[in-house]
Amino acid sequence: MLTVLLGIFVFLLAVIGASVGSFLNVVIWRVPEKMSLTSPPSHCPKCSSPVRWFDNVPVFSWFILRGKCRDCKEPISWRYPLVEASSCLVALVVSWALLFGSWVGWNSQAFFWEDYALWMSSNAETVDANRNFGDEQKNEQLENSSLMFLSSEDNFLALLRSTSALAITWLLVVDVALMLGFVGWDRSFSPKSLIFTSIVVLFIALLVVFLINDSDKCLERSGIFISSAILGALGPVVCFPFLASNIRLESAVLGAVWGVCSGYYFAFPGSLILCLLSHFLYKKINRQVFGLAVFYGTTTLLLLECVVMA
Numbered sequence: 001m002l003t004v005l006l007g008i009f010v011f012l013l014a015v016i017g018a019s020v021g022s023f024l025n026v027v028i029w030r031v032p033e034k035m036s037l038t039s040p041p042s043h044c045p046k047c048s049s050p051v052r053w054f055d056n057v058p059v060f061s062w063f064i065l066r067g068k069c070r071d072c073k074e075p076i077s078w079r080y081p082l083v084e085a086s087s088c089l090v091a092l093v094v095s096w097a098l099l100f101g102s103w104v105g106w107n108s109q110a111f112f113w114e115d116y117a118l119w120m121s122s123n124a125e126t127v128d129a130n131r132n133f134g135d136e137q138k139n140e141q142l143e144n145s146s147l148m149f150l151s152s153e154d155n156f157l158a159l160l161r162s163t164s165a166l167a168i169t170w171l172l173v174v175d176v177a178l179m180l181g182f183v184g185w186d187r188s189f190s191p192k193s194l195i196f197t198s199i200v201v202l203f204i205a206l207l208v209v210f211l212i213n214d215s216d217k218c219l220e221r222s223g224i225f226i227s228s229a230i231l232g233a234l235g236p237v238v239c240f241p242f243l244a245s246n247i248r249l250e251s252a253v254l255g256a257v258w259g260v261c262s263g264y265y266f267a268f269p270g271s272l273i274l275c276l277l278s279h280f281l282y283k284k285i286n287r288q289v290f291g292l293a294v295f296y297g298t299t300t301l302l303l304l305e306c307v308v309m310a
């Protein structure tokens with residue numbers, strides 16, 4: 001039963017990830033052009049024929065259509081499936097990290113599936129003290145008590161609720177980088193409306209982190225979240241003398257995204273290195289790549305974490 005529910009959880013997250021990616025495609029193309037997000041509905045840019053619902057399935061449809069419009073056979077950009085697949089991949093990595101890895105990002109060890117169960121059943125200090133690498137007997141005891149805790153339906157649902165909220169929030173935060181990344185790639189800087197939306201998403205994430213923890217932990221976790229965001233934003237701020245004035249705010253927001261997703265320790269050095277690297281690349285290829293560097297960098301870091309912890 002537990003396995004089936006976890007399977008459904010991962011599957012749903014992947015679907016949400018791909019769908020958010022599909023929506024971001026629309027945002028990336030239309031918002032900088034000051035076009036409406038809803039009208040006209042999705043259509044082929046060449047022959048203007050509307051996209052049928054069955055041709056609008058993220059990732060799959062592009063491959064089924066072999067990257068060509070059903071009506072006029074003009075090629076459809078590979079960017080569409082790339083954005084959808086990237087967002088889907090992050091959802092999968094996040095659910096992997098939540099279920100089986102350690103949750104570096106918001107430094108919430110307690111959200112490590114097993115630890116969280118234990119934490120809810122006892123208290124975090126005992127979990128930290130008892131988690132003993134190499135001591136298999138102790139670890140097995142921990143595993144058993146967390147399974148026992150999860151066998152209560154109420155506990156399990158509470159855990160699933162908070163895990164889902166965290167996973168979706170994480171996905172939204174990191175997808176901010178995907179969105180700003182591709183807009184920056186196309187046009188060198190993002191419209192103010194997108195930067196403002198990104199800041200709002202960061203605040204929503206902070207609110208979720210605050211609300212989801214029990215009272216004694218919420219201030220501590222929120223504090224870690226805020227300081228990671230500030231440390232991350234500091235990387236690009238240090239680079240301000242090199243950066244064009246119209247990308248400064250955007251770069252600071254991307255630095256904050258990097259900070260909250262990569263965790264306290266990686267926040268500043270990571271965003272500083274990525275920002276300098278992106279600036280260097282901009283000189284070479286004349287494309288802003290900081291957003292994409294933050295998105296794919298975060299994903300890689302989380303993936304590495306999962307692999308190391310597995």
Ligand SMILES: [Zn+2]
Pocket residue numbers: 044045046047048049069070071072073074
């Ligand atoms: Zn067409």
